[in-house]
Amino acid sequence: MNVTAQSVWDNCLSFIEDNITPQAFKTWFEPIKAVKLTDGALSIQVPSKFFYEWLEEHYVNLLKVSLTRELGENAKLVYVIKMENTYGNKKPFTEKIPSANRTSVNSQEVDVPIKSKNPELKNPFVIPGIRNVKIESQLNPSYNFENFLEGDSNRLARSAGMAVANKPGGTSFNPLLIFGGVGLGKTHLAHAIGVNIKDNYPEKTVLYISAEKFTQQYIESVKKNNRNDFIHFYQIIDVLIVDDIQLLSGKAGTQDVFFHIFNHLHQNGKQVILTSDKAPVDMQDIEQRLLSRFKWGLSAELHQPDFETRVSIIRNKLYRDGVEMPEEIVEFLANNIKTNIRELEGAIISLIAHSSFNKKDITIDLAKAIVDNYVKNTKREVSIDYIQKVVSDYFQMDVETLQSKTRKRHIVQARQLAMFFAKKLTKASLASIGTQIGKRDHATVLHACKTVDNLSSTDKQFRKYVEDLGKKLTL
């Protein structure tokens, strides 16, 4: 019988297929092409260097056994690797394949003898120096657990984050989705988990990436026709942290590729950590199959910090910056900047800067001037969730009541006010506002906005509601 590269490889494949899961076979063996067979050496082409390394890491014995069955003890395997690509990595794939093994510019051939001449190598398929690919984690070490202060507002998310950091992929918090409003610490906590995992498990590959950058990389990979490399790159990560996942909204291609990466990682016990500015249930234009996966693990909300937590955050920042500030001013800041920790930090920095540039002491008057100025100049972003919370608190009802189907007048009015402020203070569409406030349609929201306008010009009491709520929501 005529023995060709293809026939040898086909036989290897049927042996391999019997020994691994269909999913693994599809992912790691179907993309391989048999290239040539010369002097007992089978050349196979793999799509990327990562792919090659993955095979070496996970399937080396299987390859060895299957090839030895076909070509005998002296069989050799030669990998032909297409030019590699870079993803999410400033210094990608810096490991060098020994130049003696490099035979062409557009492809890299790695000659891997089954019987090694080097007796120290336990695994004869492995070439030292190229197995461990360094992927820069893109983590910011200054965002860690030590300086992520705990309070009622973040206790659940912080504890879940610590549990994940202690046992990545080994808890039921997979994925861990951290969600909450602007500037409440989602990015900080996500980094802290990654940083802690790197401390606990230095050998694990951790990658932090924003959903925006992930999308750009994906688009780039499609343009360059190397979508598979893109997928394989992400599939070898042990801990994948994707920030602002809501930004995948409306991007069907990126969602699809993320779905496959997510599934692969999850099935292989790898940890996924996501952040979002809204709960999965409120995410718009994200495919249902992806949303349902986001809900598989734990969704933990970061709420607005309470007064005590705000005070601790200020004190901690002052301590780290080596600045002293009278307690009265610390409390003044904590009382006046409530909804966004980034703004709180910004106000502290401005205060310190004003005092040192103008050589003035930090006084309560200076603090008032900064806070006034700060609040005026800061376009506050409020979420629809926050609006519903403020309106229901104001009318002493809970959010569920505000959203309910009841026609009781005071509840209808509260709901209409929430819709009115959502239209006024957010960029959300009428349809999206309706969905988020009790699953109503856009016509109901439009009607609510008109009603609030009419009533505020005819009903004094109602006008007071609008003014009070307006102040609460924009302060």
Ligand SMILES: Nc1ncnc2c1ncn2[C@@H]1O[C@H](COP(=O)(O)OP(=O)(O)OP(=O)(O)O)[C@@H](O)[C@H]1O
């Ligand atoms: N619990 C906390 N303790 C100390 N600092 C905090 C805490 N929470 C948030 N911060 C600080 O507040 C700032 C804003 O946090 P971060 O950028 O993580 O917010 P975010 O929720 O990701 O915001 P965005 O919605 O804009 O992406 C950061 O400087 C962060 O260090």
